[in-house]
Amino acid sequence: MITGDAAYIKKINRSLIIREIVKEGMISRADLSKVTALTRATISAQVADLLEEGLIIETQLEHNSVGRKPIMLSLDGQAGYALGIDLDYGQISFTLSNLAGQPISSKFIEINTIEYSEILPLLVDQIKQYEALHSDSRYGIVGIVIAIHGLVAKDERIHYVPRLHWNDLDLKGDLERQINIPIYIENNANLSSFAERVFFHHETENLLSASLYSGIGLGMMMKNEFFRGHDGFAGEAGHMIIVPDGRPCNCGNKGCWEKYSSESRIFEFLSEKRNIKNLTYDQIQKWLDEGDQEVHEMMEQFLYYLAIGLNNMINMYNPEVLVLDSELLRMYPDSLTKIKEKLNSSISHYRELTLSHIGKKSCVLGACALAIKHFLDVPMLNLSYDQQTTQNESALI
Numbered sequence: 145m146i147t148g149d150a151a152y153i154k155k156i157n158r159s160l161i162i163r164e165i166v167k168e169g170m171i172s173r174a175d176l177s178k179v180t181a182l183t184r185a186t187i188s189a190q191v192a193d194l195l196e197e198g199l200i201i202e203t204q205l206e207h208n209s210v211g212r213k214p215i216m217l218s219l220d221g222q223a224g225y226a227l228g229i230d231l232d233y234g235q236i237s238f239t240l241s242n243l244a245g246q247p248i249s250s251k252f253i254e255i256n257t258i259e260y261s262e263i264l265p266l267l268v269d270q271i272k273q274y275e276a277l278h279s280d281s282r283y284g285i286v287g288i289v290i291a292i293h294g295l296v297a298k299d300e301r302i303h304y305v306p307r308l309h310w311n312d313l314d315l316k317g318d319l320e321r322q323i324n325i326p327i328y329i330e331n332n333a334n335l336s337s338f339a340e341r342v343f344f345h346h347e348t349e350n351l352l353s354a355s356l357y358s359g360i361g362l363g364m365m366m367k368n369e370f371f372r373g374h375d376g377f378a379g380e381a382g383h384m385i386i387v388p389d390g391r392p393c394n395c396g397n398k399g400c401w402e403k404y405s406s407e408s409r410i411f412e413f414l415s416e417k418r419n420i421k422n423l424t425y426d427q428i429q430k431w432l433d434e435g436d437q438e439v440h441e442m443m444e445q446f447l448y449y450l451a452i453g454l455n456n457m458i459n460m461y462n463p464e465v466l467v468l469d470s471e472l473l474r475m476y477p478d479s480l481t482k483i484k485e486k487l488n489s490s491i492s493h494y495r496e497l498t499l500s501h502i503g504k505k506s507c508v509l510g511a512c513a514l515a516i517k518h519f520l521d522v523p524m525l526n527l528s529y530d531q532q533t534t535q536n537e538s539a540l541i
Contacts, residue, residue: 154190157182159522161190162219165200166244167346167526170216191217198223198282199520219243224283224519227274228511229267229290230332233258233307236267239505240274241512243286243519245342245527250508258308264315268322275325285325287515290315291332291507293361298376300329306394307358326518332507333379334370337363339502339510340467342517343529352463354381356470357504360402360453364461368524371461382406386452404449407472410442429475443476451486458487458494469500502529 160180165171171179177187194200201220204213221244230237239250253270255263271288278284292315294305302313316329337353340363345351353363360382364371372378382402383395390399403409415423417438431439454466473479484497500506517525 155521157186158190158193159520161187162194162199162520163522163524163526165217166219166520166522169528170203170218172214172216176217220282221246222281224281224286225274225278226512226515226519227271227285227288228335228508228515229288230508230511231263231267231290232293232332236263236270237508238270238274239508239512240278240285241509241516243516245509245513245516245525246530247509247512258310260308260310260313264318267319271319271323271325275323283519286519287326287328288319288323289328289330289335289511289515291335291511292329293332293358295377295380296329296331298372302329303375303377326515328514328518330370330511330514331361331363331379333361333363335363335508335510335514336361336469336500336502336506337365337467337510338370338514339506340465340500341365341368342513342525342527343509344501345465345467346526348464350461350463351465351467352457352461353467353469353500353506354454354457355507356406356450356468356473358408359406362457364463366461381453381457384453384456386449386456401449401453405446405453407470410446410472413442414439425471425475428472432475432477443472443479444482446472447476447479447482448486451483454483454497455487455489459489459491462493464495466494466497467500468497469503469506471503473499 160182161176164176164179173184173187173191177184191200195202199220200217203216203218205216221242224243225248226241228239228241235252235254237250237252240248242248255266257263275285292302292305293307294310295303297303300316302310302315304311316327319327333353333355336355337351340353341348341351349368351365355361362379362381364379383393383397383400385397385399386401386404387399391403392398393400393403411423414428415421420427428439480497480499502509513525513527
């Protein structure tokens, strides 16, 4: 039983109620009382507050049976918006979602600089444009989460971003001095794992999500919380050595996992071997369809080393679910089956190995979801994923 002062208990009850309303989509007061084990009087008082605040709305359902029409409660998705930003090398992606996590608009800006002094004002300008555009809603933009492709400390300070050559930067503080909206900084792989948990794997508390594009980023959810390690730098599994004295890596070691099982490795090898500068997925798909032996052998080697690293991850963290995000794995026939066949250790235990249904958008959608979680002040979100087409814009800076 939860004990404490009245204000604390009220806060806990509010969180329980909001979580269930979001989870169910639509729910009656009576059903809320059942699933939360709160009295009807408590439900009524809390619901009255949430209605007054404009966070939830009432809908009267039509039905043919005798008696009063049921009144359902749901989150007012249009009461506010969350802004997710994916800050990557050469490009910044922006996605705006409503409070239900559904994307409203998306755009990207190409950048030809890595200078922090140039990128910071660009971010400020874009955020202020979003803020002005949605100032007429009840809560406006409720939070901004920025995904960083590098090391983010527990205090949200940027420790190191390899491709941007950034070290020890306080992006959060620099933005907060110019923008009056809650801002959060998080590692991109963590946000991808959060998106997989929030939008698809609702019953999973322990989840690993591995992105295999430019390197290998590992996001880890343990008991519905990010697993960060001592300083916040846990999850750099791409730099786990799987081939002693192997291929040199930018991190300073040799034989790192991502030098053998990232998509960038495949693209680099084939681009150089076949003298094609801007190699595309379509070209690789064409070679696979044609039965190109060299490409098929490369993919088999890719799966072989991927399975070695995954086996290590399974043994170390014993996850319920492992999610892999890779276009090459989606293209290659029976890729998951072949990986599972290589995970045959009698001491390795996991429940599910699957490909991401969200793909490259998982990072920015996870950012939106995390902003919503903070705003609603709930321990976890269960949202539905809608593959609706969002408005796309692009600008060249």
